[in-house]
Amino acid sequence: METKVLKLLELLLSETNEIKQKLNKLEARLDNQQHIDRIFGDIHRYFANNDAKTGNSPGNDSKPKQEVPANAGNLEMAKCNRVTDTEPEIDNIDLKTSEISIDDLKSVLKYTLVEEIGPSHAPTFKMAVKVNEKIYYGKGGSKQKARDDVTQIVYNSISKNKVKPTIKDEKNEPRNVIIDLSKLKKNKLEYLKPLLKFTLIEQIGPSHAPTFKMAAKVNGKLYFGNGGSKQKAQTSVTQSVLQSLNQKLINDNLINVQIEPMTVKTDPKYVENTYSLLKYRLVEQTGPDHKPTFKMAAKVNEKIYYGVGGSKVKAQMNVLELVLGELLKNQKQKQHGEVKSLSETKNVNLLPTKVQNTSKSLKYVTSALQYNFLGTTGAMFKMAAKVNGKIYTGLGISKTKARLDVATQVHTSLLTQTNECQQPETETKAAAFINRLYPNAIYTCTETRTDTRTEFTIIITVNNQQFVGIGPSKKIAKKAAAFSALTGLGDPPKTQINTVVKPEFFRRLVEEKIASLMSQTPQFGRYKVGAGIVMTRNGNFLDCDVVAVATGTKCIRSAKITNSGANLNDMHAEILTRRCLIDFFYDQLELSLEGRKETIFERNGPKFRLKDGIEFHLFVDTTPCGDASVFSPRNVPRRQGFLRVKVEAVGGAVSTKNERIFREEKLLTMSCSDKICRWNVLGLQGALLSNFLDPIYLKSVILGNVIHESHLQRAIYGRVKDTLVNLPSPYKLNTPSTFFLPSTRQSPASVPNFAITWSKNNQQCEIINYRTGMTQLGPSKVSKQRFLQKFGALSEKIWGKNLEIMYIEAKFSAFEYNNAKNSINEAFRSADLGNWITRPIEREMFRLKN
Structure with a gap:
């Protein structure tokens, strides 16, 4: 059977090949015939063209015929004209x-x-x-x-050549309709179309495919539209009306912001200031509720810019990107005519220490500068001068006035550097501030010696800009250069930090601190999640410190937990950071008892409280686990707000209402969102320190990724706002400011098996093993066991008693704190959000070891 099939296949293949060969021959013959036909056609047109030029016709033999070359057809084909x-x-x-x-x-x-x-x-x-x-x-x-x-x-x-559409016959003009789009509940096409009065203007095209032209008059203005049917033409008119009314509504409601292109910079501080300066407006929101798309608008220099994003913040950032791009483009166009002149400006080195706040000093600066004329701006003259590597420009109604404007700016700048040079402590902070903001700043030092003196020149290069400081010593030159850089890059605010600049600055401080700690132990240089707390004094940019940082993402296994308080159970970064802050509080209380002025606490009756102006800001570079990470649709609110626990060996957080989690003997730890929510009622100091301190609250919470603002606010205080009652004084519901920053750090693919903790006044960080919850040398400085030891030492100094009590007794001795804790737990239950899960009591029944 197989043999017959093979023979049949061979026969079919041979016949197929024969058919292909015949078809190829026929195709070749056809091509040759077409080629011949084209040649004869070319020859015929050749004769016809020549006869037309000479006046001969094919039947006229009275005049000699022009000889046709043998290759006339080929020549004509070479011309390739038919x-x-x-x-x-x-x-x-x-x-x-x-x-x-x-x-x-x-x-x-x-x-x-x-x-x-x-x-x-x-x-x-x-x-x-x-x-x-x-x-x-x-x-x-x-x-x-x-x-x-x-x-x-x-x-x-x-x-x-199209002219503006008009209606020739006044009788055919549509009736005017007055529409205020702001009063319409919905401005979609289907709601606007019935309000319009349409008129057919004309019908063109063949009968089988006509085109209709319709018109409508709204607020005294005519709108036209075309379509293959009257319905489509009316829709086209309605779209034109809606677009025009929307544009007018946006123009009327948007607040214009004037920004001079020549003042635009690309440094992060200026970008964030511009972000806060613009007046944004939501144009439209599209998409489903669980994944909306927002379109925002802002008006700058009488021009409207639009941005689209998955959140209002992202849409605003896209608007900002367009605005800065346009302003920088205008800036380059304006600078194009000045670049050559500015480059020719000669530099003059002036010592800040020689400048005084006198008219004689101003005259000295005016005479010492070398000016360069840049042209005119309107009726004003523009001059420039270069001092210590920095260019100053000035305007005036005359060249003399313009020179005086430049000299005044130079004198003021040098005078500021002179005053600051007389304050060594502040100068040190200024140089440190430059290093914090611009860690890639490059310092170069040159020495100039003469017979009578020696001068040092320090040049700081930041973002391709150079700032020069000159002085009799390297220290003074560096200080002068640092303040020159601060002036050139934009003076940092000396009072309240701008709400947009602050989050980015705090993130940078925390990330730099973690990076510096990692550099001490390169083998532990990877981390998944980092967090830190920044302390500020009176909101001063130059007077802030990172007081606690930590990294970590895991919890200890139940088999490794002891009842001595030596283990750390929850090793998520934000939880460890708060424990590091408590360690910092213990150190500060010790300083207070010693009478040290640098402490952050002061006496308040039998307890201590924070000094005025001290504030704490928490930064976490990802969303806290638990309720803050729940992004359920708006129409399913009951999926949000529940108390959640981190279950041993289970990813994510599970609601406490899920009874299945209690059937297995696994470690249960409340989620980070729930713990932060309790901090906003009970404070950051914890139960033990509540015996000595009034409650201490966060001023702001900053996340290193962008989520919807309502999710974070609900998770950290909003869900108990309506049910929290009977709080003892001085406890309250704290509502910190919330900020969101786009993620900039690349997290490692795998999770490290260690956590890192550090608090201020510690020389080195601690490395915590995830498996044991301890360091290689034993219990961590932020463990319960070590906190109980510090509590005992403070008790003896403050109360004069050497207490030998259990940890749980020390916790319950803070009566007001425990009453507030009962109130917050009851608030969760009243809101039907679940019960707070507590640990077994035997884990807190260890005693202080002598």
């Missing part, structure tokens, strides 16, 4: 309207083939049409392409 014997007649059409689409135009035009040129394998066709007694030509590699080309040319000509 034209018609006579100029074809092109039919004219009268087009009475300019409102017509390309497709409708194709249906009414009458095309004529005028010429075919080029080789036979790649010909070019030339088509012509006549419209309103004017001839238009088009070319293409095929007749269809030539038709499309000439159609486009006609359409462009019509569009170019």
